[in-house]
Amino acid sequence: xxxxxxxxxxxxxxxxxxxxxxxxxxxxxxxxxxxxxxxxxxxxxxxxxxxxxxxxxxxxxxxxxxxxxxxxxxxxxxxxxxxxxxxxxxxxxxxxxxxxxxxxxxxxxxxxxxxxxxxxxxxxxxxxxxxxxxxxxxxxxxxxxxxxxxxxxxxxxxxxxxxxxxxxxxxxxxxxxxxxxxxxxxx
Amino acid sequence: xxxxxxxxxxxxxxxxxxxxxxxxxxxxxxxxxxxxxxxxxxxxxxxxxxxxxxxxxxxxxxxxxxxxxxxxxxxxxxxxxxxxxxxxxxxxxxxxxxxxxxxxxxxxxxxxxxxxxxxxxxxxxxxxxxxxxxxxxxxxxxxxxxxxxxxxxxxxxxxxxx
Numbered sequence: 001x002x003x004x005x006x007x008x009x010x011x012x013x014x015x016x017x018x019x020x021x022x023x024x025x026x027x028x029x030x031x032x033x034x035x036x037x038x039x040x041x042x043x044x045x046x047x048x049x050x051x052x053x054x055x056x057x058x059x060x061x062x063x064x065x066x067x068x069x070x071x072x073x074x075x076x077x078x079x080x081x082x083x084x085x086x087x088x089x090x091x092x093x094x095x096x097x098x099x100x101x102x103x104x105x106x107x108x109x110x111x112x113x114x115x116x117x118x119x120x121x122x123x124x125x126x127x128x129x130x131x132x133x134x135x136x137x138x139x140x141x142x143x144x145x146x147x148x149x150x151x152x153x154x155x156x157x158x159x160x161x162x163x164x165x166x167x168x169x170x171x172x173x174x175x176x177x178x179x180x181x182x183x184x185x186x187x
Numbered sequence: 188x189x190x191x192x193x194x195x196x197x198x199x200x201x202x203x204x205x206x207x208x209x210x211x212x213x214x215x216x217x218x219x220x221x222x223x224x225x226x227x228x229x230x231x232x233x234x235x236x237x238x239x240x241x242x243x244x245x246x247x248x249x250x251x252x253x254x255x256x257x258x259x260x261x262x263x264x265x266x267x268x269x270x271x272x273x274x275x276x277x278x279x280x281x282x283x284x285x286x287x288x289x290x291x292x293x294x295x296x297x298x299x300x301x302x303x304x305x306x307x308x309x310x311x312x313x314x315x316x317x318x319x320x321x322x323x324x325x326x327x328x329x330x331x332x333x334x335x336x337x338x339x340x341x342x343x344x345x346x347x348x349x
Contacts, residue, residue, distance in 0.1 A: 104330065104331045137346035138345070139334075140338070
């Protein structure tokens with residue numbers, strides 16, 4: 001809405017007033033340079049918060065789940081990096097797929113992914129989750145999670161050691177930092 | 188010592204006594220291959236399987252299905268189901284092997300007797316295509332619904348998906 005229409009401001013409907021006031025704020029932020037300042041503050045804070053509290057879903061599929069358990073045990077202590085396992089997909093940010101996906105599991109895994117709230121990321125851990133692994137030509141194995149879910153980070157290994165898994169999550173941290181989810185006002 | 192451990196001291200029957208009672212009851216249809224202290228090996232016709240199972244459950248205290256599975260003998264054109272049924276009271280495991288024709292693999296279900304056989308029979312059906320007559324819910328269990336092959340049959344070609 002154009003500010004030159006301001007003389008009407010005394011008699012405005014509610015809808016007109018909302019449009020007028022948001023236009024005032026938008027243009028004020030733009031003109032004063034406050035917009036860039038807000039993004040400069042909010043984006044790093046959001047990205048820091050998302051990075052340091054990426055809760056993976058506690059969903060162990062196969063033998064790589066033992067490495068997941070070892071990584072959260074005192075020796076490696078992944079919890080200090082914000083990886084706290086939650087058992088409900090509603091409370092998680094990262095879907096950690098650790099093992100072969102059978103044709104029977106596939107729809108349920110897709111459903112778990114869709115139940116997770118945005119923003120969400122997917123980590124494929126181990127050969128089986130990446131490509132099917134030793135069972136790539138079996139009658140019941142899906143050849144990789146990325147055939148039906150978008151994957152952000154791949155952690156190769158059979159199984160990957162807990163250090164490798166933590167390294168994969170550090171890669172995910174970098175990716176989250178680059179995305180800058182806290183940028184709200186676009187130029 | 189051997190007698191004490193094989194259940195005689197606890198009031199149960201030994202494997203030899205069980206084998207004797209089975210051969211008295213089933214002169215045909217059941218052939219006992221060997222009876223060792225803890226094990227009885229036998230081959231059973233598919234008609235007399237259910238009768239034999241009723242007999243060993245009701246009169247010889249076999250309470251527990253340890254395992255149940257299938258075998259595919261492609262060269263000999265037959266299939267087998269193998270049952271391991273255990274008696275805690277007698278401390279004996281009985282192995283029963285049933286031969287089935289490969290073009291019509293059908294056998295009576297033992298799920299009405301022992302509920303533990305339910306998922307084992309479903310898995311055997313799922314993998315080998317052996318039909319268990321009288322099973323309460325004979326559906327696929329490990330493969331998703333709609334799978335058209337029986338993957339554990341020897342004529343199933345592994346790796347053709349690639």
